[in-house]
Amino acid sequence: MLIEVENVTKEYSNEVITKALNGVSFKIRRGEFVAIMGPSGSGKSTLLHILGLLDRPTSGIYRFEGKLTNNLSDDEASRLRNKKMGFVFQNYNLLPRITVLENVKLPLMYSGIKDKYATQKAFNALDAVGLKNKASHYPNQLSGGEQQRVAIARALVNNPSIIFADEPTGNLDSKSGERILKIFQDLNQKGHTIILVTHETLTAQIAERIIKLKDGKIISDEPVTNRKKVNEFWK
Numbered sequence: 001m002l003i004e005v006e007n008v009t010k011e012y013s014n015e016v017i018t019k020a021l022n023g024v025s026f027k028i029r030r031g032e033f034v035a036i037m038g039p040s041g042s043g044k045s046t047l048l049h050i051l052g053l054l055d056r057p058t059s060g061i062y063r064f065e066g067k068l069t070n071n072l073s074d075d076e077a078s079r080l081r082n083k084k085m086g087f088v089f090q091n092y093n094l095l096p097r098i099t100v101l102e103n104v105k106l107p108l109m110y111s112g113i114k115d116k117y118a119t120q121k122a123f124n125a126l127d128a129v130g131l132k133n134k135a136s137h138y139p140n141q142l143s144g145g146e147q148q149r150v151a152i153a154r155a156l157v158n159n160p161s162i163i164f165a166d167e168p169t170g171n172l173d174s175k176s177g178e179r180i181l182k183i184f185q186d187l188n189q190k191g192h193t194i195i196l197v198t199h200e201t202l203t204a205q206i207a208e209r210i211i212k213l214k215d216g217k218i219i220s221d222e223p224v225t226n227r228k229k230v231n232e233f234w235k
Contacts, residue, residue, distance in 0.1 A: 001066070002161065002193055003028040003051065008060030010046050010216075020046040021057070022216040028195070030161070033188040035196045035204035038213035044197045045166060047213070051195065052085055052164045053077040065161065082110050086155030086163040090170040092147045094139040094154075100126065101135040104154045111158065125153040129183055145176025152183055162193040169203060181206050182230040206230055 003026075010021040021043045028034055038044045049055040050062060053069060062069045064080070072080065086107075087093075094103050101122050108118040126132045129149040139147055148168060155163050165184065169177030185206050188194050196207055204210050205224055212220045 001027050002030040002032075002064070004061070004063040004066075005051075006061040008047075008050065008057045008062060010043070010050065010055070011058040019216050021050075024060070024213075024216070024218055026211060026218065026221055028193070030193055031188075031191055032209060033185070033194045033196070033207045035198055035207035035210045036213065037198055037201070037204045037210055039199060041215075042213040043216040044199075044213050046216075048164055048166055048195065048197050052087060053081045082107055083158060084161040086158065086160040088148070088151045088155050088163065088165040088168045090167040092139070092144075092151045092171075094147055094150060096139050098138075099135065100131065100137050100139065100142070100150050103139065103150060104157050106154060107158050121157055122153070125157040126150070128156060129153045143176065144172050145179060148172065148176070148180050149183065152180070156187070156192075162195065163187070164195050164197075166197045167199070168196070169198075169200075177203075178230055185230050 005027070006025050008021055008024045009019060012018045012020060024047065036044045036047060046055065050057050053072070057070070065084070069077070101119070104122040104125055105118050108121060113121070123132055123135065126135055129152050131146060131149050131153065134142060134146065139150070142150065169180050172180065181203065184194055184196065196203070198204050205227070207224055208227055209221070209223050211218060
């Protein structure tokens with residue numbers, strides 16, 4: 001099992017205690033494509049941050065690849081995150097003063113990989129999203145959809161065990177968003193595990209399973225029936 005979450009809670013204290021997550025439990029197998037869905041404030045981004053080791057639960061158990069993560073030091077969590085996890089965010093999070101190629105190479109800088117090999121891996125990741133010809137460009141020379149494809153290449157470059165995508169089409173027009181979702185679906189068909197956070201029903205339906213949150217609790221966890229390919233939704 002890739003991910004095991006048992007009775008996880010997350011509380012924030014600011015004069016009053018707010019429970020962002022309240023007793024969440026589920027498992028995710030390697031190779032699954034899971035959408036986490038819910039309205040604003042439901043706890044879906046908090047959950048993604050915990051799964052991606054960007055935050056820690058207040059209580060409960062989180063195992064990744066069978067390893068308990070609760071007691072990892074910050075350095076251990078950072079190393080595990082860099083080696084095993086890829087992230088794609090709504091705002092791309094590209095560094096504006098370095099090239100597309102250099103942005104994609106960033107995760108490799110912390111892995112001790114020789115520059116020549118890192119460059120080749122970055123080119124391969126860009127090729128996978130159809131942007132090898134934009135390697136020498138800067139982020140501000142690309143469209144929003146292209147910037148998000150660069151972010152996906154960066155998430156892929158270390159061949160992670162899982163890719164987390166937090167509202168990846170939120171800033172894109174429908175055509176660019178469709179292309180991004182198709183990339184995710186193609187990656188999943190090649191064996192990549194993907195967790196996609198979204199508030200949009202249509203977007204969630206490209207996954208094979210949908211976990212719905214409301215007020216920090218799971219209200220449903222069901223497979224997607226009659227799952228379709230991305231281009232079939234926009235006909």
